[in-house]
Amino acid sequence: MEKTKFDIDNENQWCPGCGNFSILKSMKNAFITLDLEPRDLLLVSGIGQAGKLPNYLACNMLHGLHGRALALATGAKIANHNINIIVNSGDGDCYGEGGNHFLAAIRRNIDITLLVHNNQIYGLTKGQASPTSALGMKTKNQNHGTISNAFNPIATALALGAGFIGQGFSGNMQQLTHLIVEAINYPGFSMIDIYQPCVSFNKINTHAWYKSRVFDLKDSGHDYSDFKKALQLVHNKNHQIPTGIIYKSPGIPFHERLDVLKNQPLVEYSFNAAQLEKTLGIAQFDKGDNQ
Amino acid sequence: MHQDITILIGGAAGQGIQTIGALLAKVCHNAGLFIFSVDDFESRIRGGHSFHLLRISETPLSAPCFEPDILVAIDTKTYEYHKNTLSSHGIVLYNSNDSKKAESNIYNIPLELLAQQAGGKIASNTIAAGAVLAILGAAFKDIEQVLKEQFVKKGKSVLDLNLKAGKSGYDIGRKIDSSFCFDFTLVKHENMVMTGAKAAALGALAADCRFFPFYPMSPGTSIISNIVKYSDQLPIIIEQAEDEIAAVNMAVGASFAGVRSMTSTSGGGFCLMTEGLGLAGMSETPLVIINAQRPGPATGLATRTAQADLLFAINASQDEFPRFVFAPGGVIETFDAVKKAFYLSEKYQVPSIILMDQFLADSAKTESGVFEIGHEHKSFLEQETKLYQSKDYLRYKIIDTGISPRRVPCGSDALVRASGNEHTQEGLSIEDPENRSVMVEKRFKKLKLMKNEMAQPLVFYDNSSFFLAAWGSTKGSVMEACAKLREQEIDAGCIIFEDIWPLDFNTIKRLLENKKLIMVEGNATCQMGTLITQQTGIQFNESILKYDGRPFYPEYIMKKAKQIMGY
Structure with missing residues (x-):
């Protein structure tokens, strides 16, 4: 395999044949397409097999807690909105443990790119059902099958007004690379839910299973600016999996909503003792107004 | 003797008790008098029983007083609840239309009726404030000035109504004989009236805090409310997070990216933040968390005070990592502690926790100390150099x-x-x-x-026969109790811990050895006493513990200390 400037010498811990390898490769391809340097990138992740990804890439990295990557990334982006931030998360990490942050990130329209490695199973904890496991899926810990309906991330994101929603498949790296490029280029919150097989624990949603269901929205002439059509796609009852850009529409990113960030990132302000003294002076003597 | 008067204004939530207190405080503050006020309120917006305690003195105050000289009873409940705490020469201003006095020290004032006569029932608080200020010896022009400041923005009719109401109350107050007079001759001074919450907010600004994600929780929210006002003048972003877990993680993320960040909460929210605290510990990312304590566990008493998270703060999160814990004892101490917490968190790349509580956060006092920006904003971030590629x-x-x-x-x-x-x-x-x-x-x-980096505990009256030992917000009440015990020729000293963790306990051991310790703490298990014993082997002798959700008052500590010492 061709070496890239994003490769690093660190032993990869994923199972051989894991869909994560293709996601990692697609990311590198996308970064190269975008002419990015490792120094330009901050990868933020939580816990799970997907959360390990930044360890296998030349980049700046903040590897945090289970489910909390979006909150960490939001903080980092508010501090410095000039940084390119990409969050690698999984179906358990993002839609389960971190569900609240997923909702909030969409509402904030924080300008980061979320890549959810969705294998419809918990890999790192050895095969429990995930929020996206189909109803009735049997696992070691759900021995009579799951009893909750599957979470539909795309429908949820659409309902909340997300401005860039993509559906990828690890088996189509060319498309995934393109999706990642488009997502990074989108000013605002962009998410790509990426179906991937889990070769160790998910014996149902295998590579072949996905392969026989996915189709490229480009081929079907989908108009991704049409919200109603996007909604129809996610409530697709014929068990086909549409991939590509599901929905895209412009919005004002979080940092552009704040006057203080209009001219420069928060981190670049220098400490202004004079202004502070003035402010503290006012603060000290606004008599009795202390409630 | 210096004049030292306490006023209790009580009524139902929504009756404007704090408005009266604020008016009184402003007029007194303008005259250079010192105040200390405590808000006691229920977790409700309307009804129930709330009160505002305002202590006024000619000399600096470090503690509140629980025995009012003037009891302003807006409702019957207030009179019933507080009549027994009235000081020996105390008087009651009773909101009543009854012209017959029940006791010689009770003055019935028909507040709503008088307000209606002045032009609107809404001004009944101003009637009460006018009456109290007359009793305290203020000139009407002093009141006029504050009313103008307060109501000028609301238009002429509102201002006129309040001036009229203020005068009406003032005239009634003038007729009441009392010995509660102060000298209101305006003096120039640079003191300020400030709450712990506001001091914390200013401390954060002085330390170059630029990001403040939070999730609302009493009493931690008041710190945010105090910082919000300055967010248009300084580069600071305040963002309401989706929960406390997000708040702490957002703070860690921003801090990692080079922006000083803080979040504030109370015990329950701090519980949710503990995994994020561990992340700051493991990733060695600076982080400042204020835990304004309230009674728990679980929801406990939402609007009340406690000092029961000490051992939790020291040990919170999984496994072990170094951290700083501070428990400032007062208003200026809070300002300094927040600055120090930021500075040390940056310097050592460890999290800092500041333990405040509802009493410290919400109580206002006249502070004559100097609020200086200082050096705490200094950056420890490494810049690229030729030597270090x-x-x-x-x-x-x-x-x-x-x-x-x-x-x-x-x-x-x-x-x-x-x-x-x-x-x-x-x-x-x-x-x-x-x-x-x-x-x-x-x-x-x-x-x-x-x-x-940590300051040793403060020791007052070394060689005393016993020591009241306290930490955090109990400082003021313990120090006053100690001073008053000494006035009564009781040989009491006191020891105050404000820098809590990590301490050099070898030094502490030498400091505490052969001292008779009475721990004074707002919890049920004597947490600081336990920590001292655990770290030094020194056993405290006795303890005065309070876990009723209310602050320590000097009188209470004195009474208990005397019982323990056999006086």
Whole structure:
């Protein structure tokens, strides 16, 4: 395999044949397409097999807690909105443990790119059902099958007004690379839910299973600016999996909503003792107004 | 004797008790008098029973007083609840249309009726304030000035109504004989009236805090409310997070990216933040958390005060890592502690926790100390130099102090990798046992230096026959109790802990050895006493513990101390 400037010498811990390898490769391809340097990138992740990804890439990295990557990334982006931030998360990490942050990130329209490695199973904890496991899926810990309906991330994101929603498949790296490029280029919150097989624990949603269901929205002439059509796609009852850009529409990113960030990132302000003294002076003597 | 008067204004939530208190406080403050006020309120917006305690003195105050000289009873409940705490020469201003006095020291004032006569029922609080200020000896022009400041924005008719109401109350107050007079001749002074919450907010600004994610929780929210006002003048972003877990993680994320960040909460929210606290510990990312304590567990008493999270704060989160814990004893102490917490958190790349409580956060006092910006905003971030090239950069480089040079991500070719997983010097995940041990030791290397940064407890009246030992917000009440006991020729000293963790307990041991200790704490298990015993082997003798959700008052501490010492 061709070496890239994003490769690093660190032993990869994923199972051989894991869909994560293709996601990692697609990311590198996308970064190269975008002419990015490792120094330009901050990868933020939580816990799970997907959360390990930044360890296998030349980049700046903040590897945090289970489910909390979006909150960490939001903080980092508010501090410095000039940084390119990409969050690698999984179906358990993002839609389960971190569900609240997923909702909030969409509402904030924080300008980061979320890549959810969705294998419809918990890999790192050895095969429990995930929020996206189909109803009735049997696992070691759900021995009579799951009893909750599957979470539909795309429908949820659409309902909340997300401005860039993509559906990828690890088996189509060319498309995934393109999706990642488009997502990074989108000013605002962009998410790509990426179906991937889990070769160790998910014996149902295998590579072949996905392969026989996915189709490229480009081929079907989908108009991704049409919200109603996007909604129809996610409530697709014929068990086909549409991939590509599901929905895209412009919005004002979080940092552009704040006057203080209009001219420069928060981190670049220098400490202004004079202004502070003035402010503290006012603060000290606004008599009795202390409630 | 200096004049030292306490006024209790009580009524139902929504009756404007705090408005009366604020008016009184402003007029007194303008005259150079010292105040200390406490708000006692229920977790409701309307009804119930709330009160505002306002102590006014000619000399500086460090504690509230629980025995009112003037009881302003807006409703019957207030009179019933507080008549027994009235000081020996105290009087009652009773909101009643009844012209017959029940007792010689009760003055019935028909507040609503008089307000209606002045032009509107809404001004009944101003009637009460006018009456109290007349009793205190203020001139009407002093009141007029404050009313103008307060109501000028609301238009002429509102101002006129309040001036009329103020005068009506004032005229009634003038007819009441009392010995509660102050000298209201205006004096120039630079004192300020401030709450702990506001001092915390200003401390954060002085320390160059620029990001303040939070989730609302009483009494931690009042710190945010105090910082919001300045967010248009300074580069600071205040963001309401989706929950406390998000708040702490957002703070860690921003801090990692080079912006000083803080969040504030109370015990329950702090519980949710503990995993994030651990992330700051493991990733060696600066973080400041204020826990304004309230009684728990669970929801406990939402609007009340407690000092029961001490051992929790020291031990919160999984496994072990160095951290700073501070418990400032007063308003200016809070300002300084927040600055110090930021400074040390940055310097050592460890989290800092500040333990406040509802009493400290919400109580207002006249502060004559100097609020200085200081040096705490100084950055410890490493800049690229010719001597230190990016390719050599290791975020967790092993060096003697344990404090690896810290850089912000995307600022140079150096790749900055921070992780909550155990990691190599480069920041990459690794499970190797040898690396693990080295990294645990690296993080703990800082501890020795950290201890040197901490102030020793304050000891007053060394060689006393016994010592009242307290921490945090109880400082003022304990110090006053101690001074008053000494006035009664009781040989009491006191010891106050404000820098809590990590301490050099060898020094503390020498300091406390052969001293008879009475711990004074707002919890049921004597947490500081336990910590002292655990760390030094020294047993405290007795304890005065309070866990009713209300603050310590000097009178209470004196009474208990006397019982214990057999006076």
